Amino acid sequence: MMAARALVHGPQQPAELLFRDVHVLDPREPIDARHDVRIRGGEIAELAPPETLERLEAEELVEGQGRLRLLPAFFDPHVHLRTPGQEHKEDLETGTRAAAAGGYGAVLAMPNTDPVLDSAPLLRSLRDAAAREARVSVGFLAAITRGLAGEQLTEMAELAQEGALGFTDDGRPVESAGMLLKALQYQRLCGGVLALHEEDPTLSRGGSMHEGALSAALGIRGIPTVAESTMVARDAALAGYESGRVHFQHLSCTASVEAVADAKARGWRVSAEVTPHHLLLTEQDVRGLDTRMKMHPPLARETDRQALIAGLRDGTIDCVATDHAPHARDEKEVPFERAPMGTTGLETAFAALHTGLVLGGVLELGLLVERMTAGAGLFELPIARITPGVGANLALVDLDAEWVAGEHGWESRSENCCFAGRRLTGRVLMTVAAGGIAYRERACSVVAA
Numbered sequence: 001m002m003a004a005r006a007l008v009h010g011p012q013q014p015a016e017l018l019f020r021d022v023h024v025l026d027p028r029e030p031i032d033a034r035h036d037v038r039i040r041g042g043e044i045a046e047l048a049p050p051e052t053l054e055r056l057e058a059e060e061l062v063e064g065q066g067r068l069r070l071l072p073a074f075f076d077p078h079v080h081l082r083t084p085g086q087e088h089k090e091d092l093e094t095g096t097r098a099a100a101a102g103g104y105g106a107v108l109a110m111p112n113t114d115p116v117l118d119s120a121p122l123l124r125s126l127r128d129a130a131a132r133e134a135r136v137s138v139g140f141l142a143a144i145t146r147g148l149a150g151e152q153l154t155e156m157a158e159l160a161q162e163g164a165l166g167f168t169d170d171g172r173p174v175e176s177a178g179m180l181l182k183a184l185q186y187q188r189l190c191g192g193v194l195a196l197h198e199e200d201p202t203l204s205r206g207g208s209m210h211e212g213a214l215s216a217a218l219g220i221r222g223i224p225t226v227a228e229s230t231m232v233a234r235d236a237a238l239a240g241y242e243s244g245r246v247h248f249q250h251l252s253c254t255a256s257v258e259a260v261a262d263a264k265a266r267g268w269r270v271s272a273e274v275t276p277h278h279l280l281l282t283e284q285d286v287r288g289l290d291t292r293m294k295m296h297p298p299l300a301r302e303t304d305r306q307a308l309i310a311g312l313r314d315g316t317i318d319c320v321a322t323d324h325a326p327h328a329r330d331e332k333e334v335p336f337e338r339a340p341m342g343t344t345g346l347e348t349a350f351a352a353l354h355t356g357l358v359l360g361g362v363l364e365l366g367l368l369v370e371r372m373t374a375g376a377g378l379f380e381l382p383i384a385r386i387t388p389g390v391g392a393n394l395a396l397v398d399l400d401a402e403w404v405a406g407e408h409g410w411e412s413r414s415e416n417c418c419f420a421g422r423r424l425t426g427r428v429l430m431t432v433a434a435g436g437i438a439y440r441e442r443a444c445s446v447v448a449a
């Protein structure tokens with residue numbers, strides 16, 4: 001049963017690599033210094049002082065010039081790969097290619113597919129497909145309720161046995177407190193984290209943006225922040241009551257951060273994530289009614305953004321998640337109120353956060369790397385480390401490289417990225433996932449083929 005709970009990835013060649021004189025940064029070791037790093041048979045074989053290791057015949061040489069950073073590969077606990085059923089938006093191959101291009105070594109896919117991932121046979125077939133097609137490691141969360149309808153629990157124990165890493169109705173809240181309580185009781189038997197999309201639909205009422213002066217001025221129905229924060233507080237209390245384990249998805253406002261801090265102070269087993277767009281954008285970015293800025297929860301006020309940054313810094317918020325949500329062009333090219341919610345994010349997350357927060361002097365690089373890798377631990381998976389003897393999960397980045405997001409297209413099948421057209425600083429040059437080279441940047445001169 002435990003073996004089934006591992007991540008899956010497609011077939012790959014174990015990497016034979018020598019990173020010469022790269023600046024290794026792993027906040028957990030901790031290491032923040034120049035090293036030579038040898039990868040043999042897909043494993044980190046050796047760390048040595050810079051310019052001391054000789055290249056072996058079978059090895060590809062990567063020259064870091066003391067400048068390129070070698071980081072543990074990132075982990076995203078929240079992506080929508082859209083398969084089965086919506087392959088015109090994304091599939092396992094394109095979604096994991098986008099992940100690899102963003103420096104991610106592993107992602108967790110959401111079950112709001114068509115059909116919904118709510119049965120063991122479908123989970124089995126998805127895991128088989130990932131073992132053929134996935135460029136990086138993939139894990140699957142199964143639905144909490146059948147069809148995400150909120151009325152009947154799924155066969156959680158059977159799904160856990162088949163390899164579900166947790167449960168979520170993401171895209172929708174679990175509206176009924178009684179239903180969530182029941183799910184928490186089943187969790188006791190079968191394990192797995194309950195990941196929660198928090199939204200009280202009687203408060204959000206089909207709104208399209210943050211409720212406030214701007215939504216009033218634009219004449220667009222708003223969603224008040226209490227639609228999220230009251231549900232966070234409710235479900236934290238339920239988790240506390242049942243001694244259950246819940247993870248709050250895509251926090252967006254001050255009151256939610258406070259509710260999580262309060263729950264943690266009481267010793268309840270809760271964790272939380274925040275997206276790059278909620279850390280970097282506000283409702284002001286919605287002013288032009290660009291549908292790429294329409295997502296759930298909506299971008300809120302500057303004070304909310306500051307609270308999210310503070311929460312991420314002090315650990316109230318445990319990790320960054322992209323909520324990568326691809327949509328086809330014709331679905332997004334409609335009036336703002338009719339457009340579906342969601343932005344892609346895998347390919348821009350690190351660069352956008354590096355540009356906006358690290359270069360902005362708001363967050364230290366090591367802490368950003370910690371928060372972009374911590375999601376694995378929350379789902380009881382090993383966190384990528386740069387130390388001899390472990391499988392190689394690595395991201396090689398050039399922190400000085402400038403690029404315009406989307407300028408040369410996307411690896412994702414969809415292009416609804418809220419950061420498109422922005423000048424970003426920091427570029428992923430190579431990603432090693434589960435021991436194999438999952439991505440190399442096309443124009444990268446230091447990484448010869």
Ligand SMILES: [Zn+2]
Pocket residue numbers: 170171172197249250296297
């Ligand atoms: Zn959601």
Ligand SMILES: [Zn+2]
Pocket residue numbers: 078080110170171323325
């Ligand atoms: Zn989502």
